[in-house]
Each structure stands twice: as structure tokens, then as C-alpha cells.
Amino acid sequence: MAASGSRKHLVREFNHFITCFLCGGYLIKPATVTECLHTFCKSCIVQHFEENNDCPTCGVQVHETNPLEMLRLDNTLEEIIFKLVPGLREKEEEEEAKFWKKNQTPEGGSLTYPRRVFTKGCAGDDDDDEEANDRGGDEDYHRSDPQIAICLDCLHGNGQAAENTVADLMKRFIRCSSRVTVGTIKKFLSLKLKLPSSYELDVLCNGEIMGRDHTLEFIYMTRWRLHGENTYPMVLEYRPRIDFG
16 A cells, blocks of 8 residues: 655645735735635735725725725734745844935934834733833833824814713823734723723814724825825824714
8 A cells, every 4th residue: 555645735735825916925914805705915905995995806895985994914824924935024023124224314204113012902001011111011002113102182072972082191192013903092091081892982183083093104105105294103093983983
């Protein structure tokens, strides 16, 4: 009886599943369109949605006004790709480090590139740092990520009823990883403002509602920095979610 040997597969056999339709490269920070389940590099699909609300693969309309709300990051797929393609993770981390180093301004008007500090996602309270140090610093809270300072302002005077308003933060300025998403910022605000779990917030930059999967890095580069009159730190506004029906 002949021994049944296991067949080895080449990476190129899987390229159809792990490459981006828009750029042709391996999927980096894969983002899936929930309407049709097609996946693209996050930066590629976000740039596409700046001009078009349709899926580039199948042409289905993703959303009438805000297709970015229909994107979901696929971290599992990203890990699979990094395991399939040798050296891809290291290459991307190196390229990202070069990018942030190149775009750092002498006046400190850009992101500060990696500070070896122990930061817990969003750093707004000294208690968080003390708690982290007590744990011995064994856990990775994105302490090697590029850091960004932001200001969180409550947006008032939008016609909401008095019972449907939120308070101002006691500490509006925070420093956190540039990879923090708007969804995390919303959770941070809910905790600090002691809002019920069912309470929904909108987070805006320059008057535009930001999608929950937007990172602060992306917002800074595509929304904040493009306005020459904007200063540092970046200002994000929050308000109770408005249902447009």
C-alpha cells in the first residue's frame, strides 16, 4: 500500500483570498464590507469610499450616505496572512515606522513616534498608569505604538432635549495610541461619563461623523491635518447619537 504523502501548498495558490482587489497587494488591516462580505485593505477601501458608495468588487451600494459605517476589521484574517507570508508583518511594521518618522514635524505638530511608556489605550488618569505599573508591565497596551494627543470636546447646542445631553469631561486632553479606534473612544467616554450601556454617542471631526472603525491615525491624516488652520492637538467632538431615520 502506497504511503499517502501530504501535499505542500504554495502561498500563490491562496493569493486570490489574501490579496486586495484595489491595490493588488496582500491585505493589510483587512476590512470587510458587511453588506456583501468582500474584504480590502482598510486604507484602500476607505480611500475608495471617499468618492464612491459602491463595493468595488460587486458594485452593490454599501450605504447611501456613510459607507464607512459598514466596514468591520478582520483581525483573524490579518493574523492568518501574516502566518502565510513570511516577513510580511516585519516589513509592514518597518514601513509604518519609517512613515511616522518621516511625517513627524520638528515643532511637535504631528504624532510623537514611539515613546516607551506604559499606556493603557487612552491615558487620561494617573490612576491608570499606577495600576499598570502594579501589574509589572508584562502586558502589551500598545506602549510601542506612535502616540497622539487629542482633545475631546462635548458638542452643545444641537437642538437636543435637556434630558438627552451629555456632560463635559473633567479632563478633556488625553494621550493614547494612534491605532485606537473611534469605537474605543466611545467606550472611554461612556466609562468616564458613566453612561448606560444602551446610550449611543456620535464622534465628529471637523463636523463629520467618524465611523467606529476609524483609527485616530487615519482621522489625523485624512480629516484633521488637511485643514491648514487646524492646530495641535487634534480635536474630536462628541454628542448623543442623532437618528436621521
